[in-house]
Amino acid sequence: MPASTQGAERIHDMIIVGGGPAGYTASLYAARAGLDALLLEQLAAGGQMGLTERIDNYPGFADGIDGFALGEAMRKGAERFGAETRLASALSLALSGPVKRVETGKEALRARTVVLATGAVPRELGLPGEQELLGRGVHYCAACDGMFYRGRTAVVVGGGNSAAEDALLLSRVCERVFLVHRRDALRAEQVYRAPLLRAENVEFCWNSVVEELLHDGAMRGVRLRDVRTGAERTVDCDGVFVSIGRKPASQLVRGQAALDPAGYVVADESTRTDVPGLFAAGDVRTKALRQVATAVADGAAAAHSAQEYLAALGR
Ligand SMILES: Cc1cc2nc3c(=O)[nH]c(=O)nc-3n(C[C@H](O)[C@H](O)[C@H](O)COP(=O)(O)OP(=O)(O)OC[C@H]3O[C@@H](n4cnc5c(N)ncnc54)[C@H](O)[C@@H]3O)c2cc1C
Known part of the structure; x- marks a missing residue:
């Protein structure tokens, strides 16, 4: 027409x-x-x-x-x-x-x-500092930005397929990866879950949520809260990859x-x-x-x- x-x-x-x-x-x-x-x-x-x-x-x-x-x-x-x-x-x-x-x-x-x-x-964490650190400490795509963290430490937040895929990709470039998930098991399909659970440099922070982004212009770490006990801990990291849907x-x-x-x-x-x-x-x-x-x-x-x-x- x-x-x-x-x-x-x-x-x-x-x-x-x-x-x-x-x-x-x-x-x-x-x-x-x-x-x-x-x-x-x-x-x-x-x-x-x-x-x-x-x-x-x-x-x-x-x-x-x-x-x-x-x-x-x-x-x-x-x-x-x-x-x-x-x-x-x-x-x-x-x-x-x-x-x-x-x-x-x-x-x-x-x-x-x-x-x-x-x-x-991407859904955001909604935490103070998230917008300011966007692209230089806070990321929503490991395939796009993961290479910036070669040999460094990254935190991935989430438990679905995308989070598992992100954590797996980062485990190949980062020295250490922490995967923070609010439940006690991943929702990700087996094809993503199995290799991730085998990766030696990936540490799982189960039943945990990110309470605070710790930064001084650059990302320094995250403060986590255990959703069952309320206990808090700090994880040092250089970058946070948000993959919560x-x-x-x-x-x-x-x-x-x-x-x-x-x-x-x-x-x-x-x-x-x-x-x-x-x-x-x-x-x-x-x-x-x-x-x-x-x-x-x-x-x-x-x-x-x-x-x-x-x-x-x-x-
Ligand atoms: C990391 C990841 C892995 C995935 N893996 C798979 C997989 O293995 N298999 C599978 O089937 N699905 C997968 N998906 C899901 C799949 O990619 C989506 O379901 C699909 O892309 C949705 O297509 P869409 O066209 O509706 O929207 P989108 O793919 O989101 O495309 C929307 C487009 O609209 C553009 N846009 C938005 N607003 C405007 C605007 N105002 N003006 C102009 N342009 C605009 C955006 O830039 C974007 O290019 C994955 C998704 C992600 C994030």
Whole structure:
């Protein structure tokens, strides 16, 4: 479907916010359907997939695949059919009415449908100093920043797959790794858990939470509290890797679309939201399982639902 008009007056059929697997699948399907779709991505193709060295549970790759490479392949696959990407951050959305507005700071874009595919971002500890130390003592991605801690001591906070993967990666570069978990066993799957439990330089701090980040401009350590006894101890370290889960990146539609109590955009398999013309795909929407395979499924469904919506408008 051609753009209504060109330049500043242009009204896209679809603006997709976010270039993770959900966004690039929506982009691929939209391009193949002949829609005038523009995808906005603020960082790099692939989204959270870029944070893991290996994805083993996305079908079609017998030996697994590097997450960043899979993101690039998804981008190229969509662009092969003419999909358009712009490196830009959507700063605000105005979603009421038949023509939606997307502000990027540099330009005001317009579209008849918006696919929100902004994914999820790391959950923070919420401790004083966390923001100031971001990127120089406090980190949310071991694959990205672990190399800064070669031969040093790192603390990983969390007990799920991501925390276990982070701790394992850091155990290969750091002299010592402490894994702090509020329960007495890891939630991580066996494939992550088993090698971690074997790693000799990893020490587990079970039933513990971080009470305080100890720093003097540089990270010096953490104060831990045992959740059962209340006993406190200090662990010296150079860096803290926080891996306590993720939260939806839904702030762009807060106050405009229905969110569940955890902040996820309320939408079913069709990805339709309570705002006509707004579709929520991938980790940002309410669903049982947040994975690459389910994000890709949502991207396809979003493009399909948007096509139906546009057809009903007579477009
Ligand atoms: C460390 C780690 C390991 C993982 N391992 C696996 C695995 O092995 N297998 C598996 O199936 N899943 C894995 N996952 C989960 C999987 O990566 C996610 O479920 C999937 O990436 C979700 O896709 P998405 O497209 O919904 O969102 P995301 O991947 O989060 O992508 C969202 C994109 O939107 C962009 N964005 C956000 N806001 C804006 C804005 N305002 N303007 C422009 N762009 C914006 C972001 O920059 C990002 O690129 C892993 C996740 C992590 C963090």
